Amino acid sequence: MFDLFKRGPGEARVSWGDRLRAGLEATRARLARPLAALVGRKALSEEALAELETALITADVGVPATERILADLRARWQRAGDDADARALLVATLTALMGPLEKPLVVGSDRPFVIMLAGVNGAGKTTSIGKIAKWLQSQGLTVLLAAGDTFRAAAREQLQAWGARNGVQVIAQQGGDPAAVMFDAIAAARARGIDVVLADTAGRLPTQGHLMEELKKIRRVIARAQQGAPHETLLVLDANTGQNALAQVAAFNAAVGLSGLVLTKLDGTAKGGVVAAIAGTNPVPLRFIGVGEDIDDLRPFVAAEFAEAMVG
Numbered sequence: 001m002f003d004l005f006k007r008g009p010g011e012a013r014v015s016w017g018d019r020l021r022a023g024l025e026a027t028r029a030r031l032a033r034p035l036a037a038l039v040g041r042k043a044l045s046e047e048a049l050a051e052l053e054t055a056l057i058t059a060d061v062g063v064p065a066t067e068r069i070l071a072d073l074r075a076r077w078q079r080a081g082d083d084a085d086a087r088a089l090l091v092a093t094l095t096a097l098m099g100p101l102e103k104p105l106v107v108g109s110d111r112p113f114v115i116m117l118a119g120v121n122g123a124g125k126t127t128s129i130g131k132i133a134k135w136l137q138s139q140g141l142t143v144l145l146a147a148g149d150t151f152r153a154a155a156r157e158q159l160q161a162w163g164a165r166n167g168v169q170v171i172a173q174q175g176g177d178p179a180a181v182m183f184d185a186i187a188a189a190r191a192r193g194i195d196v197v198l199a200d201t202a203g204r205l206p207t208q209g210h211l212m213e214e215l216k217k218i219r220r221v222i223a224r225a226q227q228g229a230p231h232e233t234l235l236v237l238d239a240n241t242g243q244n245a246l247a248q249v250a251a252f253n254a255a256v257g258l259s260g261l262v263l264t265k266l267d268g269t270a271k272g273g274v275v276a277a278i279a280g281t282n283p284v285p286l287r288f289i290g291v292g293e294d295i296d297d298l299r300p301f302v303a304a305e306f307a308e309a310m311v312g
Contacts, residue, residue, distance in 0.1 A: 016299055020266075021309040023291035027272030028312040030059045031090075035311065038086035044077050059273035060242035065280025069093050087311055094307035097276055103285035104300040105232065105260065107141060112189035112197045114222055114229035116182075117262070118215055118252055119236035121203030124264035126155055128236050128290065129198045130162025131298035132262075135288075137166060141195040146185035147172035148218065149202040159200055165295065169194075178202065178214070179221035186225040199230065206251030219256050234287060236262045242271040249282050260287035262298075267291040272310055275301075 014022075021028075034052035037045070049070060056066040072093045077084050107113045115132070119125040126149070133143045145163050147170055149155035156172045163170035169192075171185040182199050189197045201218060204211035222229045235252045237245045245263075252258055261284050266272055275286065286301040 023267035024309045026270040060271040061273035062277035095304045098279045098303040100283045101286040102303045105287045115232040116199040116230040123236045123238045125236040143168045144189045144194045145170040146199040148178040183225045239269045260285045262288045264290040
């Protein structure tokens with residue numbers, strides 16, 4: 001099996017800030033030219049603003065959020081007067097827009113605390129579960145993984161690989177009802193005194209009605225197995241889907257009621273502006289962002305940090 005955790009010979013671990021900045025390089029490149037046209041100006045040029053507008057939209061910020069950004073930038077520029085710093089003002093504008101998404105995951109007092117994850121095929125859901133498990137362990141919490149994709153052997157094997165890497169138990173079965181796996185996992189966690197259950201589910205498209213109904217059933221069974229559960233329902237999104245992420249958020253939120261998002265594969269994408277798009281349309285909290293394949297490459301979202309990396 002492919003080793004998800006192997007680091008190249010002599011490869012040094014760089015800081016999270018540097019990884020985030022490197023991951024958003026393609027997105028930042030789209031904003032570089034129009035931003036350079038604004039630097040040093042005493043007054044805003046409509047031509048420069050139009051170029052910035054185009055750059056934001058092509059970075060998947062989307063029209064509604066772009067309009068908000070430009071309006072806020074104009075207001076900040078007017079207040080700053082002769083001291084206007086184009087880069088600093090754009091960072092401040094983006095930070096203010098994305099700020100409502102900055103709500104880190106908090107594990108409450110319920111035990112086990114159940115986190116259900118959903119998403120379309122290939123979004124990076126199973127990998128994200130392994131990384132979230134590591135993050136939870138760093139908070140001093142014990143974790144159990146529930147392999148809810150009961151029909152794809154590769155998905156179970158991948159989750160079991162992350163379980164082995166993190167030293168956590170995985171409840172899995174071949175075939176059968178994924179809801180039953182969740183029920184058994186919660187019972188096992190309660191019996192073993194585990195703090196958190198991370199419940200994986202099979203990838204599905206929002207247009208697959210029968211699979212969305214299955215997801216609703218899984219949620220109902222989890223609620224029967226543990227009062228108040230799932231305590232968190234997270235949607236895993238691939239940053240490369242760009243504006244399509246908005247439709248996924250709306251569809252999954254309508255089906256199961258999302259409490260948060262996990263945005264993966266930001267490394268190398270030119271569509272990092274989708275975070276601003278989400279903030280400007282359907283601001284479901286962004287719990288985690290991911291910029292790589294390593295086990296530590298998933299961290300809580302911080303708006304100012306993201307805006308700095310996005311603008312450069």
